[in-house]
Amino acid sequence: MIPRALHPPRSDSRRRTALIALAAALALMLLAAPLATADLLTPESGPSPNANAIDSLYKIVLYVAIAIFVVVEGTLLWSLVKYRARRGGPEAAQIHGNTPLELGWTVGAALILVVLTAVTFIYLGDVQNPPDSGPGGVAESVEVATIDQPDPPGGRDAALEIDVNGQQFVWRYDYPNGMFDYHELVVPIDTTVVLSLTASDVIHSWWIPKLGGKMDAVPGYVNKTWFKVTEPGVFQGQCAELCGSGHADMRARVRAVQPEQYTAYLERHERELEQSREGLAEQREQREQSQSEIQ
Amino acid sequence: MATTDHAAARGLRPEVVMHGPAQEPKGWLAWLTTTDHKRIGIMYFVATFVFFILGGVEALIMRLQLAQPSGTLVSPETYNGLVSMHGTTMIFLFVVPVMAAFGNYMVPLMIGARDMAFPRLNALSFWLLAFGGVAFYASIFFEPPQAGWTSYTPLSDDAYLPSGGIDAWIFLVHLTGLSSLVGAINFVATIHNMRAPGMSWGRMPLFVWSILVYSYLLIAALPAIGAAVTMLLTDRHFGTAFFDPTAGGDPMLWQHLFWFFGHPEVYIMVLPAFGIISEVLPVFARKPIFGYKAIAASTVAIAFLGLLVWAHHMFTTPTSTVVLIFFMLSSFAIAVPTGIKIFNWIATLWRGSIVFKTPLYFAAALPALFVIGGISGVMLAIFPIDWQLHDSYFVVAHLHYVLFGGAVFGIFAGIYYWFPKMTGRMLSEGAGKLSFWVMFVGFNLTFLVQHSAGLSGMPRRIYDYGEDLAVTDYNLISTIGSFLLGFGILISVVNFLHGYRRGRVAGNDPWHGNTLEWFVQSPPPVNNFDVVPRIRSVEPMKDIRREVAKASEPAGTVAQPVASGT
Numbered sequence: 001m002i003p004r005a006l007h008p009p010r011s012d013s014r015r016r017t018a019l020i021a022l023a024a025a026l027a028l029m030l031l032a033a034p035l036a037t038a039d040l041l042t043p044e045s046g047p048s049p050n051a052n053a054i055d056s057l058y059k060i061v062l063y064v065a066i067a068i069f070v071v072v073e074g075t076l077l078w079s080l081v082k083y084r085a086r087r088g089g090p091e092a093a094q095i096h097g098n099t100p101l102e103l104g105w106t107v108g109a110a111l112i113l114v115v116l117t118a119v120t121f122i123y124l125g126d127v128q129n130p131p132d133s134g135p136g137g138v139a140e141s142v143e144v145a146t147i148d149q150p151d152p153p154g155g156r157d158a159a160l161e162i163d164v165n166g167q168q169f170v171w172r173y174d175y176p177n178g179m180f181d182y183h184e185l186v187v188p189i190d191t192t193v194v195l196s197l198t199a200s201d202v203i204h205s206w207w208i209p210k211l212g213g214k215m216d217a218v219p220g221y222v223n224k225t226w227f228k229v230t231e232p233g234v235f236q237g238q239c240a241e242l243c244g245s246g247h248a249d250m251r252a253r254v255r256a257v258q259p260e261q262y263t264a265y266l267e268r269h270e271r272e273l274e275q276s277r278e279g280l281a282e283q284r285e286q287r288e289q290s291q292s293e294i295q
Numbered sequence: 296m297a298t299t300d301h302a303a304a305r306g307l308r309p310e311v312v313m314h315g316p317a318q319e320p321k322g323w324l325a326w327l328t329t330t331d332h333k334r335i336g337i338m339y340f341v342a343t344f345v346f347f348i349l350g351g352v353e354a355l356i357m358r359l360q361l362a363q364p365s366g367t368l369v370s371p372e373t374y375n376g377l378v379s380m381h382g383t384t385m386i387f388l389f390v391v392p393v394m395a396a397f398g399n400y401m402v403p404l405m406i407g408a409r410d411m412a413f414p415r416l417n418a419l420s421f422w423l424l425a426f427g428g429v430a431f432y433a434s435i436f437f438e439p440p441q442a443g444w445t446s447y448t449p450l451s452d453d454a455y456l457p458s459g460g461i462d463a464w465i466f467l468v469h470l471t472g473l474s475s476l477v478g479a480i481n482f483v484a485t486i487h488n489m490r491a492p493g494m495s496w497g498r499m500p501l502f503v504w505s506i507l508v509y510s511y512l513l514i515a516a517l518p519a520i521g522a523a524v525t526m527l528l529t530d531r532h533f534g535t536a537f538f539d540p541t542a543g544g545d546p547m548l549w550q551h552l553f554w555f556f557g558h559p560e561v562y563i564m565v566l567p568a569f570g571i572i573s574e575v576l577p578v579f580a581r582k583p584i585f586g587y588k589a590i591a592a593s594t595v596a597i598a599f600l601g602l603l604v605w606a607h608h609m610f611t612t613p614t615s616t617v618v619l620i621f622f623m624l625s626s627f628a629i630a631v632p633t634g635i636k637i638f639n640w641i642a643t644l645w646r647g648s649i650v651f652k653t654p655l656y657f658a659a660a661l662p663a664l665f666v667i668g669g670i671s672g673v674m675l676a677i678f679p680i681d682w683q684l685h686d687s688y689f690v691v692a693h694l695h696y697v698l699f700g701g702a703v704f705g706i707f708a709g710i711y712y713w714f715p716k717m718t719g720r721m722l723s724e725g726a727g728k729l730s731f732w733v734m735f736v737g738f739n740l741t742f743l744v745q746h747s748a749g750l751s752g753m754p755r756r757i758y759d760y761g762e763d764l765a766v767t768d769y770n771l772i773s774t775i776g777s778f779l780l781g782f783g784i785l786i787s788v789v790n791f792l793h794g795y796r797r798g799r800v801a802g803n804d805p806w807h808g809n810t811l812e813w814f815v816q817s818p819p820p821v822n823n824f825d826v827v828p829r830i831r832s833v834e835p836m837k838d839i840r841r842e843v844a845k846a847s848e849p850a851g852t853v854a855q856p857v858a859s860g861t
Contacts, residue, residue: 040747040750041746041747041750042750043680043683043684043750044683044750044751044752051683053679054679054680054682054683057677057679057680058674058680058683061673061674061677061680062674065670065671065673065674068666068670069666069667069670072637072641072662072666073663073666075641075645076641076644076659076662076663077663079641079644079645079647079649080644080649080659083580083644083645083646083647083648083649084648084649084651085581085648085649085650085651086648089648090646090648091581091648092580092581092582092646092647092648093582093646093647094582094583095582095583095585095642095646096583096584096585096586096587097585097586097587097588097589098585098586098642101642102586102589102635102638102639105634105635105638106631106634106635109630109631109634109635110631113627113628113630113631113673116627116673116677117623117624117627120623120677120679123679124679127679127682128616128679168455201449201455202447202449202450202455203447203449203450203546205611205685205686205754207686207752207754209683209751209752212682212683213611213679213681213682213683213685214611214682214683214685214686215611215682216611216612216613218540218546218547218612218613219449219540219541219546220540220545220546221547221612221613222613223611223612223613236752236761236763236764237752238752238754238757239754240685240686240687240754241447241686242375242378242442242443242447242450242755242756243450244375244441244450244455245370245371245372245375245441246371247371247375247756247757248371248757248758248759248760249371249759251761
């Protein structure tokens with residue numbers, strides 16, 4: 001009485017070969033997994049402790065994930081292969097459920113999530129809270145207000161606070177001494193840099209992958225994030241929130257330099273800024289003069 | 296007697312008016328004026344698949360643009376338009392309404408009803424959807440919306456996107472929202488009131504459970520977005536400033552309202568697909584569904600928890616840590632009922648006698664792929680990790696594993712499963728399986744590498760990426776995969792069109808189904824059931840087949856004990 005559509009296939013061998021090949025491919029993938037986790041499957045990290053803390057937390061979660069993935073896919077594939085209909089094979093077992101088993105995997109799943117919650121709380125502080133600047137940092141040489149710290153500003157462990165303002169389609173960096181720049185953010189190494197993010201038109205998102213997670217720059221709000229670079233280098237990133245036609249070209253660049261270079265940079269830049277200001281003032285005066293002459 | 300008095304007052308004698316039988320319209324007019332749930336269901340299928348193909352073509356253009364760095368195929372503005380059209384089309388015009396297509400066609404048949412509770416309202420649902428789609432797609436003739444399917448403010452405000460594209464998007468949300476709302480009320484009324492005698496809640500097919508929960512979720516979530524887009528419309532044109540920070544408004548309000556709808560929307564899309572495979576797997580494993588009550592209960596649990604997780608889309612916004620922790624934990628909680636479902640499906644296959652037909656391939660692929668989307672979902676729920684992954688290609692990969700690997704593979708399982716019922720004809724098994732493998736390989740090729748692209752720092756919604764980002768290889772693989780995926784879908788579409796005309800005649804019950812739709816002819820007659828059988832279990836067709844077998848056995852053998860122990 002079985003309808004024609006349901007007849008088991010005549011030849012199993014071809015499918016069996018295909019399934020074995022599939023299982024082999026899966027096994028190969030699993031073998032490749034530890035290799036792959038080196039970089040292919042993990043977030044960017046290295047120069048900053050917050051990015052490193054995210055990376056460590058991510059790796060723990062990834063190992064749990066791989067274990068779950070292997071168990072679920074393995075059981076599924078095994079069930080499909082082992083219990084395929086065959087002529088003269090066993091009839092399907094008419095099972096409607098199994099309460100202890102079902103309760104077991106419900107509790108099991110919940111327990112895994114409890115573990116993940118605990119691990120997250122362990123790493124959360126390292127990701128979220130800016131540490132003190134190192135002994136070589138320059139934070140104390142600049143007048144800054146600390147975040148979350150009762151110490152008077154300018155202490156050795158203070159952080160360097162920089163205001164970052166997202167605008168279609170550039171970032172504006174405002175340094176504590178009143179200097180600003182659109183080109184790149186220059187920071188001293190070994191110094192905790194706290195960014196106060198906002199935007200003046202639409203929502204943007206600050207993201208330098210190697211320097212930790214992203215934070216949105218929302219007009220009307222100030223959002224905070226931080227990083228602390230240990231080695232000099234240039235770190236690229238870009239806006240991560242769709243902000244208009246130039247979204248893909250809204251790059252962000254952080255250049256970490258030695259503390260001496262940083263102070264020199266600030267001084268030079270300040271001088272340049274002053275010069276251009278003076279130049280502008282001169283031009284304006286000239287223009288006003290010539291205008292008054294005309295009148 | 297009220298009518299007599301009334302008639303007497305007007306000097307008329309009460310009389311019984313007899314109408315002649317109304318002339319049934321024929322041809323295209325029959326489709327235009329129909330209130331038959333099956334015809335409306337078919338129209339839903341055709342319309343949503345047209346939008347599916349449009350959305351797919353948009354995706355392929357994007358993939359071509361991204362195949363190499365410095366692509367010049369489309370301008371940044373066009374790319375942002377494609378991003379917005381693709382997302383909006385797939386969500387509002389394909390996945391959500393195609394579930395209504397299944398629901399329309401199958402729910403009355405599965406519960407033993409002769410139509411939906413409100414047939415005309417049902418037709419209204421379809422036409423609102425159709426006109427919503429037309430209003431939206433008309434924007435390609437002037438300027439399509441460019442703010443993504445999420446239309447975040449202030450970008451979507453008239454100061455930054457003054458063209459009518461955003462307005463077209465607002466009208467689409469309103470029209471399809473009304474369509475879904477009216478449809479949801481219809482499903483709720485139908486399922487609550489029109490079930491066959493004996494079909495208690497515990498005997499209702501799991502697909503019907505999922506459509507019931509889908510409907511309640513729509514009713515709960517849609518008003519939020521309806522309000523939000525109305526506020527956006529008045530912000531754009533009538534001088535209000537709900538979302539405008541320069542005039543005291545708050546752009547974060549948009550995100551809260553949007554995601555209060557947007558996250559339940561994910562479960563609106565995926566729960567019916569879960570329902571479909573909960574019907575398909577037991578039929579082809581020749582085994583009852585494992586843990587019926589657990590699956591039905593977890594559907595309800597997922598829907599309830601789904602209303603409490605919206606801000607996990609907003610982990611990078613200025614939000615206090617306590618709120619972040621709450622939304623992380625509520626998102627974790629959803630993993631439990633979802634895990635229960637996956638384990639139950641696997642247990643359904645375990646010790647079965649699995650018949651490898653095309654619907655089973657698609658149905659078995661759903662848990663296999665959804666697990667990946669579920670695992671990456673838990674990763675994204677951990678907000679410190681989300682700070683790295685948010686708005687990157689990792690999220691693009693995650694949402695496609697959930698919505699394509701979950702919902703779309705479920706949709707294809709459902710079409711291959713119910714096509715014989717809807718058309719009376721079988722689809723080609725060879726083409727179906729070929730389509731499955733091409734889609735499966737293409738899908739994984741497209742989206743698996745996107746996890747890595749995101750981890751390397753590639754944000755989503757960019758029309759171009761730098762060579763220094765080191766994501767060129769990932770993007771090339773992804774583009775190749777996407778065309779393979781498109782080709783796989785094309786095979787299925789050809790299979791559907793060919794099967795509709797020339798497929799082998801199916802008969803009433805080609806798969807040995809469990810549920811009531813297999814009791815009627817294929818395709819079902821206008822009134823569905825001449826006699827509605829009494830329901831005694833969750834698998835009424837098994838009972839009916841057993842009774843038929845018993846009745847057709849020669850007298851005398853019936854009363855004897857059966858040695859085989861069946």
